[in-house]
Amino acid sequence: MKFLTTFLKDLKLSFRTFYIYIEIALAVIFILVMLFVLPENFTTEHDIYTLIELEEPAYSSVRTLFDEGAEADRLIYLDSREAIENALLEDREAAGIHVFQSAEGRITYDFVLQGYESPKLVELLKQTFIGDLTTYMPDYEDQVSITTLGGAREKLSDRLTVLPVFLVLNSAFTGLFIVAAYIFMDKDEGTIKALTVTPAKISDYLLAKLGMMLVMGMLTSLLVTVAIARGSAHYGPLMIFMAAANLFGTAIGLLLTSFYDDLMKAMSSIFVVVFVLAFSTISYFMPSFSPLIIRMIPTYPMLVSIRELLYQQPNLTYVYATAGGLLAGAALIFMLALYRFKKTLTV
Amino acid sequence: MFRKILRITGRDVRSGLRDNIIVYVILAPFLSALILRGLIPSVGANVLQMAVDPSVEPAVVEYLETIGKVEVLEADGEALERRVRATDDVFGLRQAGEGGFEIVKEGNEQEGMDEIFELVLDAYVNQDLELPMDALVSDIGWKLPPLKQFGASVLVVFMSVFGGMVILINLVEEKQDNTLSAMNVAPVSRKAFVIGKGLLGVVIPVIHAFGVLLILGFEGLNYGMVTVAIFSIALISVLIGFVIGVMNDNVISAASSMKVLFVPILASIMGAIFLADKWNPLLYWSPFYWAFDSMNRIVLLEATWGVVLRNTGIVLAITAVVFALLSRRIARGLN
Numbered sequence: 001m002k003f004l005t006t007f008l009k010d011l012k013l014s015f016r017t018f019y020i021y022i023e024i025a026l027a028v029i030f031i032l033v034m035l036f037v038l039p040e041n042f043t044t045e046h047d048i049y050t051l052i053e054l055e056e057p058a059y060s061s062v063r064t065l066f067d068e069g070a071e072a073d074r075l076i077y078l079d080s081r082e083a084i085e086n087a088l089l090e091d092r093e094a095a096g097i098h099v100f101q102s103a104e105g106r107i108t109y110d111f112v113l114q115g116y117e118s119p120k121l122v123e124l125l126k127q128t129f130i131g132d133l134t135t136y137m138p139d140y141e142d143q144v145s146i147t148t149l150g151g152a153r154e155k156l157s158d159r160l161t162v163l164p165v166f167l168v169l170n171s172a173f174t175g176l177f178i179v180a181a182y183i184f185m186d187k188d189e190g191t192i193k194a195l196t197v198t199p200a201k202i203s204d205y206l207l208a209k210l211g212m213m214l215v216m217g218m219l220t221s222l223l224v225t226v227a228i229a230r231g232s233a234h235y236g237p238l239m240i241f242m243a244a245a246n247l248f249g250t251a252i253g254l255l256l257t258s259f260y261d262d263l264m265k266a267m268s269s270i271f272v273v274v275f276v277l278a279f280s281t282i283s284y285f286m287p288s289f290s291p292l293i294i295r296m297i298p299t300y301p302m303l304v305s306i307r308e309l310l311y312q313q314p315n316l317t318y319v320y321a322t323a324g325g326l327l328a329g330a331a332l333i334f335m336l337a338l339y340r341f342k343k344t345l346t347v
Numbered sequence: 348m349f350r351k352i353l354r355i356t357g358r359d360v361r362s363g364l365r366d367n368i369i370v371y372v373i374l375a376p377f378l379s380a381l382i383l384r385g386l387i388p389s390v391g392a393n394v395l396q397m398a399v400d401p402s403v404e405p406a407v408v409e410y411l412e413t414i415g416k417v418e419v420l421e422a423d424g425e426a427l428e429r430r431v432r433a434t435d436d437v438f439g440l441r442q443a444g445e446g447g448f449e450i451v452k453e454g455n456e457q458e459g460m461d462e463i464f465e466l467v468l469d470a471y472v473n474q475d476l477e478l479p480m481d482a483l484v485s486d487i488g489w490k491l492p493p494l495k496q497f498g499a500s501v502l503v504v505f506m507s508v509f510g511g512m513v514i515l516i517n518l519v520e521e522k523q524d525n526t527l528s529a530m531n532v533a534p535v536s537r538k539a540f541v542i543g544k545g546l547l548g549v550v551i552p553v554i555h556a557f558g559v560l561l562i563l564g565f566e567g568l569n570y571g572m573v574t575v576a577i578f579s580i581a582l583i584s585v586l587i588g589f590v591i592g593v594m595n596d597n598v599i600s601a602a603s604s605m606k607v608l609f610v611p612i613l614a615s616i617m618g619a620i621f622l623a624d625k626w627n628p629l630l631y632w633s634p635f636y637w638a639f640d641s642m643n644r645i646v647l648l649e650a651t652w653g654v655v656l657r658n659t660g661i662v663l664a665i666t667a668v669v670f671a672l673l674s675r676r677i678a679r680g681l682n
Contacts, residue, residue: 022603026610033614037629038622085487092647093493107480115486116493118392122484124414124467129482131466134473143447144468146461149428150454181602267602268371275375282390287436287457289390295434304434311455318434 006200006208010182014212019181023174027220030166031227034159041158049087049096049112050075058107062099084112153311163228164306165281168299169274171221172242175213175250176274180257180266182209202341210250210334217246229310237319238309244323244330245302251333258340298326354543372513376506376555380562383498390494392416395464398430400441403448410471411440427451438464446472491646499563500642501616503556503577504635507584508612510551512605514544514588519601541589548585553577560646568645572655576641579662583634586666593677611635619643634662 014020048071052062066075075097078084084096096112111125134140186192195205221242225233256273260266280300283290284307294300301322308314395415399408401423411417418437420426431439431451438461439451448468452461556577560568587608595601615635619627630636637658644650670677 019600019603022607026607029610038626088487088489092489092491092496102481109480109482111482111484113484113486114489116490117486118394120392120414120416121394124395124463126482126484127414127467127470128463130478131468131470131473133478133480133482134469134476135466137473137476137478139476140469140473142469143444143472144450144465145443145447146450146452146465148452148454149431153455155458177606178602263602267605272371272375275379282386283435286390288394288396288460290435291389301434308455 006204007211010208010212011215014182014216019178020216023170023216023220024223026170027224030170031224034162034228038159045074046093046095047076047087047091048074049084049094050077051079051081051084051096051098052077053098053100054107055101058101062107088112088114150313150315153313156307156310159228160232160310161285161307163225163310164303165284166224167221167242167306168245168302169278169281171217171224172245172302173249173274173277174217174220175210175246176253176270179209179213179250179253180260180270181263182212183254183257184263184266203338206254206334206338206341209254210247213250213253214243214246217249218242221246232310232312234309234314237314237316238306241305241309241319241323244326247330248298248326248333251330251337254337255333255340258337258344261344298329302326353546372509373551373554375509376502377558377562379502380499380559383494383502384563387492387495387498390492395460395467396435396437397464398427398437398439400427400439402442403440404442407448407471411467414467436460440464440468448472495563496643496646497620499559499565499646500639501620502559503552503642504580504616504639505612506555506559507552507580507635507638508587508605508608509555510548510581510584511587511591513551514548514585515592515601515605517544517547518588518592519595545585545589548588549581552581552584556580565646567648569650572641572645572650572652575655575659576638576645579634579641579659580638582662582666583638586634586669589677590669590673593679594673615639632665634665637661637665 050066052059052066054062066072076087078087081098084098088094088096092114095114098110098112100108100110102108109129111129113122113125135142183192186195192205195202218239222239225235225238252273253270256269257266260269277297277299280294280297280303283294283300284303290300305319305322308316308319393416396418397411397415398418398420399411400420403419408417408419418430420430423441427439427441428451431437431453436456438456441449441451443449450461450464450468553574556573560573591601591604591608595604611633612635615630615633616639618630619636619639622629627636641650641655641658644654
């Protein structure tokens with residue numbers, strides 16, 4: 001009951017400060033940029049500069065092969081090897097293909113790369129090409145089968161792929177960023193001292209803050225998801241998950257706050273923590289680079305779980321297991337924060 | 348006047364050292380550069396990651412190790428499926444019949460990688476076939492990986508925030524302690540005060556930029572151009588510090604302004620990296636975009652003085668316009 005009163009009072013006050021409107025404004029800006037400024041898929045695949053130096057009829061058959069291939073719209077035809085190398089100098093992420101007749105009279109595919117590619121990637125490219133070629137041979141033996149454990153997944157648009165990053169770094173971590181500011185404001189204004197002579201306990205005070213951040217986080221996450229994902233998100237599990245993630249973020253914010261006696265000092269360590277937590281986005285966008293150390297950062301399973309909930313058939317067991325882990329973590333961190341605040345909050 | 352300016356800056360340094368904030372702010376970019384340096388060799392080293400069942404012969408494992416990262420499982424059966432179901436992008440492989448293979452995937456791996464894995468195995472299974480064509484791979488000798496290229500530019504531009512943060516923290520502190528009004532009656536001109544407060548915002552990005560580039564081990568950079576580009580970054584830093592510092596009286600607004608600030612920075616940098624070229628004009632309003640463009644060209648060794656000076660000029664112009672628009676507000680905020 002005391003918790004509820006404190007929570008409602010905090011919530012009412014938070015609507016009087018402008019911070020909650022900043023959160024909403026940020027969410028609206030994100031929605032506007034995603035929906036009206038950028039197209040649904042805004043990243044482009046890099047060009048492949050191509051040169052076919054062959055006599056007829058070999059030229060036409062290779063050209064037809066290229067034009068009917070999956071990468072046809074990325075191919076840009078040039079008229080000399082030098083032109084390919086110059087184009088690669090201009091675009092450091094592009095690659096080239098040079099097809100020519102070798103001294104022995106054999107058709108040779110030369111894949112022209114930049115030079116920073118790893119030896120394994122170079123070998124992978126070569127073997128993929130050879131493998132592709134074997135499938136056209138009369139004596140080719142198809143001895144490889146593929147089994148899919150989960151349901152086949154549709155490809156998410158760039159817009160939907162970016163959504164989990166916003167939901168984690170902004171909505172789930174609303175409290176991590178700002179709960180310190182609210183607590184120090186209460187300290188400066190003497191609210192905390194006043195609280196000590198009321199029957200409310202410190203745990204009520206901290207739980208009310210947790211609740212206030214939860215409302216802000218849920219509000220922005222719902223707003224952004226409805227606008228961007230529309231019908232393709234699984235809203236029930238998503239809201240449960242976002243609640244767990246938000247409580248986890250705010251609990252970390254409370255714990256960090258408990259170690260400092262002014263906001264600016266607390267902010268520096270909050271920035272460092274957010275910086276570390278944001279590292280997992282590298283692996284999220286680059287799945288081939290996902291070392292254990294990055295997968296152990298809590299934001300990694302958060303991003304993966306939210307992405308799951310945007311697929312038609314999500315792996316709910318994984319999502320709920322992650323949510324359970326976050327809730328357990330939030331409870332533990334909250335207890336630690338409470339222990340520390342009991343000693344320091346009124347000082 | 349010069350001594351007074353230095354005294355004001357010195358006071359901010361002392362106050363920052365007392366709270367350890369300056370230590371955090373100065374060390375954070377260097378630490379990030381060290382982490383990045385550690386990551387660079389492993390990012391992109393293994394595009395294909397595989398877990399293989401004990402049923403797969405050692406010769407196959409040896410072949411697969413030339414094209415990606417292979418994890419040989421000790422137990423057979425369920426263990427392979429458990430490994431594939433883990434959160435990372437790992438394909439499973441087991442022997443299927445005489446000389447055949449079964450690829451096990453979860454379904455949410457990076458698009459197209461399963462086909463690549465299949466083709467690589469096709470190449471192995473059919474290695475005795477006589478092929479009508481040859482394949483070779485060559486390169487143009489460019490050894491700078493994109494992560495190092497973008498990482499350095501991102502760190503240098505992003506760190507402009509830290510210089511601004513020091514100015515901002517000191518201004519908000521002065522306001523909270525009411526020392527700002529004391530300054531108004533002290534024998535220090537407004538100009539000396541502003542320069543003294545802003546000096547750290549210039550010095551810190553300069554230290555950061557040179558430190559980050561040295562830690563990441565760049566060779567052959569034109570450090571003259573680096574200095575000019577950093578100057579424009581330092582200007583942004585000072586702008587951020589003053590605008591947020593004087594416009595906010597309390598901690599919540601200062602903290603929220605810092606959060607809001609990340610939006611244009613991240614949008615400009617991520618936009619410059621990931622957006623297709625035709626969308627870049629959307630970012631022309633942002634000084635961060637121009638600073639990033641200069642740094643990116645410098646590390647790519649393709650910057651010319653003309654481009655660096657043009658970009659610095661644009662940043663200077665944007666900064667001047669913002670200062671002019673907010674000059675009254677800043678003056679009022681300093682009272």
